[in-house]
Amino acid sequence: MAIDLIETLKQLFNNEFCGKAAAQLGESESGIQKALGGIIPTVLTGLLAKAGSGESGGLMHLLHQASGTDISQLTNGGAGIPSGLLAKGSAFLQTLFGGRSGEIAGAVAQYAGIRPQSADTLLQAAAPAALGVVGKHADTAGLGASGVLELLNSQKDKILASVPSGLGLAGILGVGSLSDIGARLSSFTGAFKSAARTPGHTVHESTTSGGNQWITWLIIAIAAILLLWWLLRGCGARETMTVVESDSITMIEDTHATAPVARESIKVTLPDGKVLDAYKGGIEDQLVQFLQDPNAAAGKDVWFDFDNLNFHTGSAEITPESQVQINNLAAILNAFPKAKIKIGGYTDATGDAKKNQQLSQERATAVVTALAAANVKPVQLQGAEGYGSQFAKAAADAPDEERKLDRRISVSVREK
Incomplete structure (x- = not known):
């Protein structure tokens, strides 16, 4: 059964959704509608670029991950933008656009006349929804890499033509024109099909990550x-x-080499009367003092490090003991409803830089997901980004005591 990707996504992000999103984000409904009119084909253009990059295995793994996205959240009558989509959005945008998603959000904001933060939130909702639609269709129709490439190639002209010229997307993506993306996809699709027909040449079309x-x-x-x-x-x-x-x-x-440093336990009282158990100088203590200080300005350079957040080895699975600090941060955000944060993940300089970046992204995203599950309002979560080792201060051969300071998850207060 054929599927029109642009029209399917327009039906998901319909007038009812735009009305709820406008109320939640404090924007005009017409501004939200105009923004989504640019965001939907923009996200799909990112998918076209991914498909035409020659990495069919990476494309299928991405769609396999996205196929589990519950896109029914957009039409089930809930209020506003589903937190489940926002929790996944940052990671998917990173895969599609690298570090350009912020620039894209800025372009959408200027085009639609809304705030950049609102555009970024809409992008984070649209990315998992768009990839989820394609992934679910691929699963339902039993499409392998060849089938997905043909699907995208057949709809590339409509997708690219739907991107508003006022966005300047080609310049942001570093191509001469958006038609270059379409040409690459057509070329790779043809080469892929040709290779599949070549005797003795095996093309793997698995949609899983068994490799x-x-x-x-x-x-x-x-x-x-x-x-x-x-x-x-x-x-x-x-x-x-x-x-x-x-x-x-x-x-x-x-454990006998150095005695553990004693930490002073304190009570942190929030404006809504809730009292948190924390440590003096810990993230709860620092964050509440910052949010209560009228002279302290929020911004992209304002970061606070988690000090009791850990993961299972080699994974993005947060340990059960860490849920205490997750819940504390959720309570702080609920007590300061104007606060908006971004989560950053960092590693030290050892190991493979690409794998470090991927792990840091997965862990930062896991924290956003956990905060959303702890009932933090979606509008307060401005995404997650894994920086890997690019900001590591200690050299790879430095003592571990120095390198461990580079291994962290941090909170950036963007608004207060």
């Missing part, structure tokens, strides 16, 4: 080596070992 199974075996091998090392070391010494789940990698420390 990453080697990572699992690598983790198992490393775990076995660490276990053997620990057992052998235990035969010759009576040292107790503690595994600390850090923001980036797993650290192993001798």
Whole structure:
């Protein structure tokens, strides 16, 4: 069954949605409608560029991830922009546009006459919805890479023609014209089909990420080596070992080497009367003082580091113990409803830079998802971005005591 991507997404982001989004974001309904008129084909153009890049495996993995998106949230009668979409939006935008999503949001805001923050929120909602529509259709129709490429190639002209010229999208994406994106897609689609017909040439069209199974075996091998090392070391010494789940990698420390630094427990009282258990100088203490200070200005350079947020080794799964600080941050945001934040993920300078960036992005997104699940208003969550090791201060060969400061998840207060 054929699907018209532009029209399908217009039906999802209909007048009813625009009205609710306008009320939630404090914008005019006409401004929201105009913004979405540019955002929908823009996100699909990003998908066309991804499809024409020659990485069909990456394209199918992306759509497989997006196919689980619950796009019914847009039409089930809920109020405003679903937090479930916003939680995924930042990661998908990063995959489609790299670091250009902020520039795109600015262009949409200027074109539609709305605030950049509102445009960014709409982009974060539209990205998982658009990719979810394509991913679900691919699953339902049983499309492999070849089928998805043909689908996108057949609709590229309508998609590219729907992008408002006032956005200047070609310049933002670094191409001479949007037709260049269409030409690349057509060229790659033809080459892909030709390769598939070539005798002896196998084209893999799996929609899953089974090719990453080697990572699992690598983790198992490393775990076995660490276990053997620990057992052998235990035969010759009576040292107790503690595994600390850090923001980036797993650290192993001798518990007797240095005494743990005592932290002073305090009570942090919020404007709504709620009292939080926290540590003096911790993120709760710092953040509340900042939000209550009339002379402290918010902005993209204002960051606060989580100090009790950890993940399971090598994953973006937040440990159960970390939920306390997640809930504390959610309580703070609820008590300061004008506050808007962005989550940033960072790693140290060791290891593969690309993998570090990916892990930091996944972990930052996981925090946004957790905050949304803790009932933080979607408009207060301005996205998540993984910076990997690009801001690491310690050298890769520096002592771990220095490098661990670079492994963190941080909160940027964009408005207060």
